Amino acid sequence: MAETATPAETANVDHVRAARRSPGQHLAEAFASGSVPGTVTLTEIPYQTMVGIRVDRESDGGARVASLTGGLPAACGEVTGAGSINSLWLGPAEFLVVAPEEAHDSLCGSLVADLTAALGSDPGQVVDLSANRTTYELSGSRARAVLEKTCSLDLHPRVFKAGTALATELAHIPVLLWKTGEESYRVFPRASFADFLGRWILDAMREYASPEVP
Structure with missing residues (x-):
């Protein structure tokens, strides 16, 4: 069950939303x-949440990441997804995860942190690219x-x-x-x-x- 945001967290979310310009x-x-x-x-x-992932999709880390994203694409052009979270193929071991803005950690979401934790110490990379595009x-x-x-x-x-x-x-x-x-x-x-x-x-x-x- 999701935790209720504290007043301080709610105020921070409001501040972030007010400060942004797309x-x-x-x-x-x-x-x-x-x-x-x-x-x-x-x-x-x-303001969509976008996370760049570099990982071998056949590795243990890749499997853990895929469990959060509804799979990782296996071929050029393929898109996988679980509900509102989708993964786009960028290369054999490179993917772009796209999710609603509420998934971003600055808005009390946890997608970037969850994907980082899922990768763990396995070879790879998780990068927040939400402001990139x-x-x-x-x-x-x-x-x-x-x-x-x-x-x-x-x-x-x-x-x-x-x-x-x-x-x-x-x-x-x-x-x-x-x-x-x-x-x-x-x-x-x-x-x-x-x-x-x-x-x-x-x-x-x-x-x-x-x-x-x-």
């Missing part, structure tokens, strides 16, 4: 006005068309299936691209590129926001 926060109004529900919509999902969600019937303007991946649904995540580039910016549904994608740019990429995606959406587009 990399795409200043674009929220532009995203909303440039989106057409059902056709193409762009939003930011800020933000998350853009692009969805709608024209979402794939927007991405295809610059992405070199074959995004046809026969090839790039829902539940797949791959490293690629959008507008020459390195990103992770995760197809979360048939018409929905999550894009993970590094924070320093978030402004440029957000504006580029918004511009690429513009033709589909026209009333002349069926």
Whole structure:
């Protein structure tokens, strides 16, 4: 059973939340006005907990880490998960764990500490990367068309299936691209590129926001 946060812990959480500014926060109004529900919509999902893992998935440490994350991907593009915690494949022994913001240790969560404890003294690495990237969600019937303007991946649904995540580039910016549904994608740019990429995606959406587009 989860412990109830003390008043001091609650005050600290409130302070952390108030102090944060997401990399795409200043674009929220532009995203909303440039989106057409059902056709193409762009939003930011800020402050997700992200943890970089380096571990041999076949080792004891890998097995303990996998027990917390719902498994570790075995192949390029694979995504594993247990509920709201998902692991994306970055390499044969490198993974990105993505979870809701509440899982972060600074908000009375314990994901980073739990993964560090699970790895123990086994070879590997657990690194908090939550501030390294933000998350853009692009969805709608024209979402794939927007991405295809610059992405070199074959995004046809026969090839790039829902539940797949791959490293690629959008507008020459390195990103992770995760197809979360048939018409929905999550894009993970590094924070320093978030402004440029957000504006580029918004511009690429513009033709589909026209009333002349069926």
